[in-house]
Amino acid sequence: MLYADRLEDALARVGNPCLVGLDPHPDSLPEEFSAARSEGASRSEKARAIGDFCCTIVELAAGEVAAVKPQSAFFELFGADGAREWERVVACAKQAGLLVIGDVKRGDIDTTARAYARGLLEGVDALDRAHTCDAITINPYLGGDSIQPFLESCKKAEAGVYVLVRTSNKDSKLFQEHGSPLLYQRVADMVAQWGGELTGACGLSSVGAVVGATHPRELSELRARMPRTPLLLPGYGAQGAGAADIVGGFLAGGRGALVNSSRGILFAYKQPQYAGLHWKDAARQALTAMKTEIRAALKLA
Amino acid sequence: MLYADRLEDALARVGNPCLVGLDPHPDSLPEEFSAARSEGASRSEKARAIGDFCCTIVELAAGEVAAVKPQSAFFELFGADGAREWERVVACAKQAGLLVIGDVKRGDIDTTARAYARGLLEGVDALDRAHTCDAITINPYLGGDSIQPFLESCKKAEAGVYVLVRTSNKDSKLFQEHGSPLLYQRVADMVAQWGGELTGACGLSSVGAVVGATHPRELSELRARMPRTPLLLPGYGAQGAGAADIVGGFLAGGRGALVNSSRGILFAYKQPQYAGLHWKDAARQALTAMKTEIRAALKLA
Numbered sequence: 001m002l003y004a005d006r007l008e009d010a011l012a013r014v015g016n017p018c019l020v021g022l023d024p025h026p027d028s029l030p031e032e033f034s035a036a037r038s039e040g041a042s043r044s045e046k047a048r049a050i051g052d053f054c055c056t057i058v059e060l061a062a063g064e065v066a067a068v069k070p071q072s073a074f075f076e077l078f079g080a081d082g083a084r085e086w087e088r089v090v091a092c093a094k095q096a097g098l099l100v101i102g103d104v105k106r107g108d109i110d111t112t113a114r115a116y117a118r119g120l121l122e123g124v125d126a127l128d129r130a131h132t133c134d135a136i137t138i139n140p141y142l143g144g145d146s147i148q149p150f151l152e153s154c155k156k157a158e159a160g161v162y163v164l165v166r167t168s169n170k171d172s173k174l175f176q177e178h179g180s181p182l183l184y185q186r187v188a189d190m191v192a193q194w195g196g197e198l199t200g201a202c203g204l205s206s207v208g209a210v211v212g213a214t215h216p217r218e219l220s221e222l223r224a225r226m227p228r229t230p231l232l233l234p235g236y237g238a239q240g241a242g243a244a245d246i247v248g249g250f251l252a253g254g255r256g257a258l259v260n261s262s263r264g265i266l267f268a269y270k271q272p273q274y275a276g277l278h279w280k281d282a283a284r285q286a287l288t289a290m291k292t293e294i295r296a297a298l299k300l301a
Numbered sequence: 302m303l304y305a306d307r308l309e310d311a312l313a314r315v316g317n318p319c320l321v322g323l324d325p326h327p328d329s330l331p332e333e334f335s336a337a338r339s340e341g342a343s344r345s346e347k348a349r350a351i352g353d354f355c356c357t358i359v360e361l362a363a364g365e366v367a368a369v370k371p372q373s374a375f376f377e378l379f380g381a382d383g384a385r386e387w388e389r390v391v392a393c394a395k396q397a398g399l400l401v402i403g404d405v406k407r408g409d410i411d412t413t414a415r416a417y418a419r420g421l422l423e424g425v426d427a428l429d430r431a432h433t434c435d436a437i438t439i440n441p442y443l444g445g446d447s448i449q450p451f452l453e454s455c456k457k458a459e460a461g462v463y464v465l466v467r468t469s470n471k472d473s474k475l476f477q478e479h480g481s482p483l484l485y486q487r488v489a490d491m492v493a494q495w496g497g498e499l500t501g502a503c504g505l506s507s508v509g510a511v512v513g514a515t516h517p518r519e520l521s522e523l524r525a526r527m528p529r530t531p532l533l534l535p536g537y538g539a540q541g542a543g544a545a546d547i548v549g550g551f552l553a554g555g556r557g558a559l560v561n562s563s564r565g566i567l568f569a570y571k572q573p574q575y576a577g578l579h580w581k582d583a584a585r586q587a588l589t590a591m592k593t594e595i596r597a598a599l600k601l602a
Contacts, residue, residue: 025412043429073413077420079429083384107440108406109470111326112374119378128344128380139408141442142468143475167443169410174444178487179480186479 003135003160004200007230008255010066010099015300016291017254019101019232020061021262022070022089024050026077028267030279047078051085055092057266060284064291067099067134069232069260087131099134101232101258105164107139113146117153135160137210137232140187147194151207154198160206160230163191165222168212168235184218185225192226204230204256211249213241213259220248223256231257237264237290243297254298261290304436304461305501308531309556311367311400316601317592318555320402320533321362322563323371323390325351327378329568331580348379352386356393358567361585365592368400368435370533370561388432400435402533402559406465408440414447418454436461438511438533441488448495452508455499461507461531464492466523469513469536485519486526493527505531505557512550514542514560521549524557532558538565538591544598555599562591 001009011017026036029049035041036049054070061068070089075082093100106116120136123129138150138161150161166176166184176184188209195205205228211219214235223231231249235241236259249257268286269279277285302310312318327337330350336342337350355371362369371390376383394401407417421437424430439451439462451462467477467485477485489510496506506529512520515536524532532550536542537560550558569587570580578586 023413025416043425046425071409071413073407073409073416073420077416078425079420079432080381080384080388082420083381087381105409105440106374106406108372108374109468112324112372115326115374115378119374119380119383124344124347124379131380139406139440139442141440141465141476142470143472143477145470145472146468164442167410167447169443169446171444171446174491175442175484175488176444178484183476183479183484187476190475 001158002198002200003154003158003206004198004204004230005202006134006158007066007099007160008200008202008204014064014066016065016295017250017258018065018287018291018294019258019260020057020065020068020265020287021103021234021260022054022057022068023262023266024053024074025263026050028263028270029053030269043078044081047075047081047085050074050078050082051088054089056280057283058089058093058096058098060280060287062096062098064287065098067101067258068093069101069103071262072102072104090131090133094130101162102133102136105137105139107142107146109142109146110149114149117150121150121153121159122157132157133159135162135208137162137164139164140190144190151194151198154206160208162208162210162232163187163194165191165209166211166215166218168214168239172212188222188225192229195229199228204228208232210234213246213249214239216241216245216248219246223249223251232260233257234260237261243293246294247297250298254295254300259294265290302459303499303501304455304459304507305499305505305531306503307435307459308367308400308461309501309503309505315365315367317366317596318551318559319366319588319592319595320559320561321358321366321369321566321588322404322535322561323355323358323369324563324567325354325375326564327351329564329571330354331570344379345382348376348382348386351375351379351383352389355390357581358584359390359394359397359399361581361588363397363399365588366399368402368559369394370402370404372563373403373405391432391434395431402463403434403437406438406440408443408447410443410447411450415450418451422451422454422460423458433458434460436463436509438463438465440465441491445491452495452499455507461509463509463511463533464488466492466510467512467516467519469515469540473513489523489526493530496530500529505529509533511535514547514550515540517542517546517549520547524550524552533561534558535561538562544594547595548598551599555596555601560595566591
């Protein structure tokens with residue numbers, strides 16, 4: 001079954017479009033994972049602490065949301081030890097029935113892109129497939145021929161990609177608003193085109209787009225430019241976007257988009273409203289609050 | 302000493318601007334490394350074969366060129382096993398006195414970019430610093446605030462970055478030629494600006510740019526737009542650019558640019574003119590030929 005349809009099914013089961021981002025900033029982890037930032041800990045121990053933390057979040061998220069989005073950078077921080085933990089976290093999320101969207105933002109020329117796509121989406125053997133991602137984020141700067149190898153892997157492995165279109169950071173305008181039409185509009189048009197041959201039975205494509213929820217005015221415009229493209233909306237919570245800001249990214253019935261929150265859930269225990277709670281209870285309550293807010297904003301029964 | 306000055310010294314020692322790209326395509330490796338593509342080999346054995354191959358190339362390159370450029374994708378293909386081999390290859394190149402430019406093309410928002418920069422350029426402890434890169438390639442699509450964390454690491458760790466400006470692939474025009482000025486020209490102007498505070502005693506910056514040698518007409522123009530920016534020119538050899546094509550990227554005296562060849566050296570044994578030679582001799586002769594051609598094109602004595 002194409003990724004688009006697998007995602008649609010998973011979303012129908014949980015009844016909400018929330019995506020939990022696994023961004024294990026070592027400095028923000030609860031005390032029981034403080035080995036991640038301890039000068040006395042080896043790199044392997046540091047990496048294990050972030051892996052343990054993420055696997056605990058995965059347990060909290062299982063059954064509650066359709067997918068998690070591990071952020072590669074926080075694993076790569078610990079080199080080969082981090083890579084080992086990345087695989088453990090991905091495998092643990094897949095075993096828990098969650099889809100895994102690897103936030104890796106890769107992009108390179110032909111045969112190189114092919115190696116990234118194969119490693120991240122296909123795996124080199126049966127054992128390796130325990131920790132391939134269901135989808136990954138990719139960067140479009142290099143052009144169409146750099147995207148093709150990822151689309152081929154999407155066909156082979158029933159996987160998905162989310163192409164960076166409009167990112168959630170403050171200075172995303174520097175190049176993304178270059179030219180007329182704006183560069184991000186041009187990229188959006190190409191994403192819609194690339195997605196054509198990977199459209200599932202659900203009517204949506206396996207080729208998605210990353211559009212920051214921090215740009216609410218543009219969301220509806222980009223939704224219209226990419227009518228069959230599943231969107232991944234980062235920026236909710238810690239980056240400043242609220243439930244009202246994300247509505248324009250959705251199709252009727254709350255379909256067609258995932259809303260990501262990372263720090264807002266993982267490190268909820270640091271927020272005043274969750275003071276005194278165990279970090280896991282804080283994370284659980286923050287996730288419940290996010291689900292409630294977003295379902296209300298989308299007018300889901 | 303700033304990366305810009307370390308690079309300048311290393312180039313003065315070897316007297317040529319050639320860069321050896323370590324792109325261990327499993328399907329192209331010589332027979333003695335065929336474990337990399339063997340169905341019977343474990344992922345760990347496959348990864349070890351590409352690591353062994355790259356370390357052998359490093360031995361050939363030591364003393365002959367200033368730097369090598371390992372391509373992350375071919376290591377990531379083998380997951381955590383590949384990450385272990387990446388570290389072995391980087392450490393082995395550094396021990397051999399070569400500078401290491403990690404071709405990783407990373408790019409992400411603020412704290413995430415910070416984690417990439419720290420992991421790849423700074424290391425988390427003393428042991429880890431045995432396999433950090435001297436410089437890495439990065440992708441500018443996310444804008445200026447996504448570049449800053451890398452610049453900070455360049456200051457702390459005396460490291461460098463090469464920002465993708467104009468890539469060597471056929472379809473690079475799709476977005477890179479968008480708008481007026483063209484997007485790649487706009488990116489080039491920003492690269493020159495970002496490099497200002499990282500200019501070394503040699504007059505060049507630690508903030509470089511990737512400009513495909515497959516676009517010779519644009520090289521001189523980009524050289525003029527970025528007068529203090531060290532260029533990394535991919536595309537020589539297997540991708541079609543010749544020695545005459547790269548001249549415009551240089552400053553007087555053959556300074557200011559590195560010319561990369563990967564497949565043209567690594568897999569020289571597959572080319573008709575090296576038929577019958579051991580793969581190592583073929584690689585050695587191809588590197589010598591490249592050095593001779595480029596020194597001649599640059600009129601170096």
